[in-house]
Amino acid sequence: MKKIFTLVFATLMAGNMMAQMHGALSFAGASTANVLTVDVENASDTVRFEMVSTSAGNITIPQIVKDDFVIPSFTIENVAFAMGTNHVITMDDQTFASKVIVDGKEKNITGSSLTGTYNMADNSLTLKAVFTYGSMPFDMSYDIKAYYIKPVASPITVNVGGAFEYANEGVTYNVRKYMEDDVQKLDVQIPTYTLDNTVMGNLTLGTYTVKGLTYDEEKGGFYRDYKNDGLTFHFTAENEGKKTLDGDYSFNDTKDNNILVKYNGNKVEDIINTFQMGAMPFAIVTKFNSQATGITSVKSDKKNDGRIYNLNGQVVDEYYKGVVIVNGKKYIKK
Known part of the structure; x- marks a missing residue:
């Protein structure tokens, strides 16, 4: 029975991985690059991981900058990994090589060590790479723990001032x-999008x-009131080919500026963003068209919210050991 379970698990794991091999996955998190006694820390770096088979993938390290010294972004191809239990794949210690072009000249990147894990249960990627760049006489290490950035696409409806409603498909x-x-948290990047033929003309709302x-x-x-976070975004309004507004605006810290992200299992069901910019006299509320995600019902069971619980129903983090429940299913974390 145990052998059958292991075989089924491995088959499902392979199928899950193969389903993700349609493009690179992006992971963002805090990173540290170190050479000798110098640390280069970045609070939000983005690593890309593209599976090319069920046993190998390509990893792209972002650009590393310290003052005037720059190591360009580079890709490590065919990084070997193995599927393990508890939805974790492991990249055992291995060497690697890559190349970049700088000012028309080729520079070698020689890696003496690369290790990492990809935990599908909590969508985290840990990675450590040790390498030399060009004629650099010392090894540099790059460490990151990052979490999957999930693109969520849908038509949205936008209500302006409680009276006018527009849409973007x-x-x-x-x-x-x-x-x-x-504590489990979310970061949400609101993209640039347009609204045509509004009472203010054609609008473009920038990213933040x-x-x-x-x-x-x-x-x-998942909720946050962000009116005091110091955020800004670019806003333009155009009427008959002429821009009537074009600039960076902050959010009015005396009004409602908040965002709510709802999940159905591990799928984002809705994103409701309420905001009011600068001295604008009315609020804007954007909402997903949740039917576009293929979700037609809402489950209120908190055990199906994508978080990790122990058998006592308490929320735990990804480092918890033992039997856990994720979206109503039990797993063993060792």
Whole structure:
């Protein structure tokens, strides 16, 4: 029976991985690059991981900058990994090589060590690479723990001032779920999108990122009031080919500026963003058209919210060992 279970699990794992091999996955998190006694820290770096088979993938390291010294982004091809238990794949220690072009000249990247894990249960990627760049006489190490950035695409409806409603047929938010100090959080990147033929003309609302949403039991989703976060975004209004507004605007810290992200299992069901910019006299509320996600019902069971629970129903982080429940299913974390 145990052998059959193991075979079924391995088959499902392989199928899950193969389903993700349609493009590179992006993971964002805090990173540290180190050479000798110098640390280069980045609070939000983005690593890309593209599976090319069920046993190998390509990893792209982002650009590393320290003052005037720059190591360009580079891709490590055919990184070997093995599927393990508990939805974890492991990249055992291995060497690697890559090349970049700088000012028309080729520079070698020689890696003496690469290790990492990809945990599909909590969508986290850990990675450590040790390498030399060009004629650099010393090894540099690059460490990151990052979480999957999930693109969420849907038509949205936009209500302006409670009286006027408009729509955009295709908007993609990037959502990152991660653990920080034993608390599960979300970062949400609101993209640039347009609204045509409004009472103010054709509008373009620029991108910005709201960080640190936490789960609110009463609201039934991950929530943040961001009016005091110091965020800005670019806004333009155009009438008959002439721009009447074109600039960077902040959010009115005396009005409602908040975002709520609701899940159905591990799928984003809705994103409701309420905001009011500068001295604008009315609020704007954007909502997903949830039917476009293929979800027709809402489950209120908090055990199906994508978080990790122990057998006592308590929320735990990804480092918890033992039997856990994720979206109503039991797993063993070792």
